[in-house]
Amino acid sequence: MAVLFSTLTACANGPAAKNLEQSLAADPKLQTNSGVFGKTKNQEISTAPTVQLPVDFPKNIPLYPNAKLAEVKPAHNSENTTENKIFTRWQSSDPSNFITSFYRSEFKNQNWQVLQQPKDDVEGAFEVNKNDLLLKVEIKPKSITNPAPNQPQTATELIIEYTSNNVVTTQPHINTNSATVIQPGDPQFVGPVSPDINPNVNVVKQPIIREVEKSASQEFNDLNKITPEWRKQIQDLATLGVLSIESKSINNNSPATNNQFEPDKIITRREYARWLVAANNVMYANNPAKKIRLASASTQPTFRDVLPKDPDFPAIQGLAEAGLIPSSLSGDTTAVLFRPDAPLTRENLLMWKVPLDTRQALPAANLEAVKQTWGFQDTEKIDPKALRAILADFQNAEQSNIRRVFGYTTLFQPKKAVTRAEAAAALSYFGLLSEGMSTTEALKLKG
Numbered sequence: 001m002a003v004l005f006s007t008l009t010a011c012a013n014g015p016a017a018k019n020l021e022q023s024l025a026a027d028p029k030l031q032t033n034s035g036v037f038g039k040t041k042n043q044e045i046s047t048a049p050t051v052q053l054p055v056d057f058p059k060n061i062p063l064y065p066n067a068k069l070a071e072v073k074p075a076h077n078s079e080n081t082t083e084n085k086i087f088t089r090w091q092s093s094d095p096s097n098f099i100t101s102f103y104r105s106e107f108k109n110q111n112w113q114v115l116q117q118p119k120d121d122v123e124g125a126f127e128v129n130k131n132d133l134l135l136k137v138e139i140k141p142k143s144i145t146n147p148a149p150n151q152p153q154t155a156t157e158l159i160i161e162y163t164s165n166n167v168v169t170t171q172p173h174i175n176t177n178s179a180t181v182i183q184p185g186d187p188q189f190v191g192p193v194s195p196d197i198n199p200n201v202n203v204v205k206q207p208i209i210r211e212v213e214k215s216a217s218q219e220f221n222d223l224n225k226i227t228p229e230w231r232k233q234i235q236d237l238a239t240l241g242v243l244s245i246e247s248k249s250i251n252n253n254s255p256a257t258n259n260q261f262e263p264d265k266i267i268t269r270r271e272y273a274r275w276l277v278a279a280n281n282v283m284y285a286n287n288p289a290k291k292i293r294l295a296s297a298s299t300q301p302t303f304r305d306v307l308p309k310d311p312d313f314p315a316i317q318g319l320a321e322a323g324l325i326p327s328s329l330s331g332d333t334t335a336v337l338f339r340p341d342a343p344l345t346r347e348n349l350l351m352w353k354v355p356l357d358t359r360q361a362l363p364a365a366n367l368e369a370v371k372q373t374w375g376f377q378d379t380e381k382i383d384p385k386a387l388r389a390i391l392a393d394f395q396n397a398e399q400s401n402i403r404r405v406f407g408y409t410t411l412f413q414p415k416k417a418v419t420r421a422e423a424a425a426a427l428s429y430f431g432l433l434s435e436g437m438s439t440t441e442a443l444k445l446k447g
Helices: 002-010 015-024 096-109 228-239 269-283 313-321 346-358 367-374 384-394 401-406 420-426 439-446
Strands: 068-074 085-092 113-116 124-130 133-143 154-164 429-431 436-438
Touching: 096 124, 096 133, 096 154, 228 420, 228 439, 269 313, 269 346, 269 420, 269 429, 269 439, 346 384, 346 401, 346 420, 346 429, 367 384, 384 401, 401 420, 436 439
Parallel strands: none
Antiparallel strands: 068 085, 085 154, 113 124, 124 133, 133 154, 429 436
């Protein structure tokens, strides 16, 4: 060491000393790159916009702690209508069963009314209600195709959609001097008014919307896509004006101008309800005792998500008033939502249609009775509410809806969505085998 020290001292100002000093000095790159051991001095600033919750997002909606908000948008935007219906999409790296368990516990502990919940903890949707707030939480497990190192191979997408039942219909640009503006308190004012709405906001009288009972012939240019044995029946229904693709209102009395029937498209619950009422009433045009009465706009709505302003309210409310669909009127206290835009399932089709075939009380039924008659391998998957209709349908032999629409099958697949063509085929015949009404006979009556 003494020798080395003497050498360095002697050569302190020489070229060799300079070279040795540079070789032992710290890497100059580390002076501007401290990202490994500390904060980066020249850290890039992200310009991507941050997604934020709406300022009026209800505070009582439970949020999963380890979920990141990815998107916020209105879930529905009707013309001239203000609806507090918001769609939010979240992403989480946690397994879906963790999230499902979290919400199952939160909804129970916070006393939410559970209208629907997943059958398992893997995926599914909660539909809950509390203090006039309708909430849907959908949990979707996702697979990551190219995960980064140390990244989980699965993730979960979370959809939170909420709707306030306090809805006010307003015009965005209202002339305060206009005679059409009707204030709250006026005898002609149509409510309701949300308690948190500014009373100084001008509210426009909601036009009364009704279903037009008189049918008009329709023409579709894609009926050649329908299976041959259904083609004539569905063409007859179109001629009878049953298969409206869009809702009708007082301001739109004509059937849909869309000339595409789209037979393979999934039919919604609202569309089928509209077709069911129209088909039944046109089939029995000369028999008022068998018609379904349409509800008026002044009727107290049975379902929280189908209000009088909805163009399909007369048909859907009419079915509820007649006891043809489950509702609080029929004693089902859990059926407070109709879910009009959800897909129609096979068991829904049977539950709503069969009572209009039999025109009498449905027989008592259980899983074993349905399994012995139909021989379905998946009978246990059928909703108990649908068992009676499915058993009664068996008694209609070859004119049963199941045989006419689904053919021979040992799997009923009760939760499978129904297509427009299948729904129309079911509506092409009403009644029992011995005394029914077909589209051919309905056309003769129409003249």
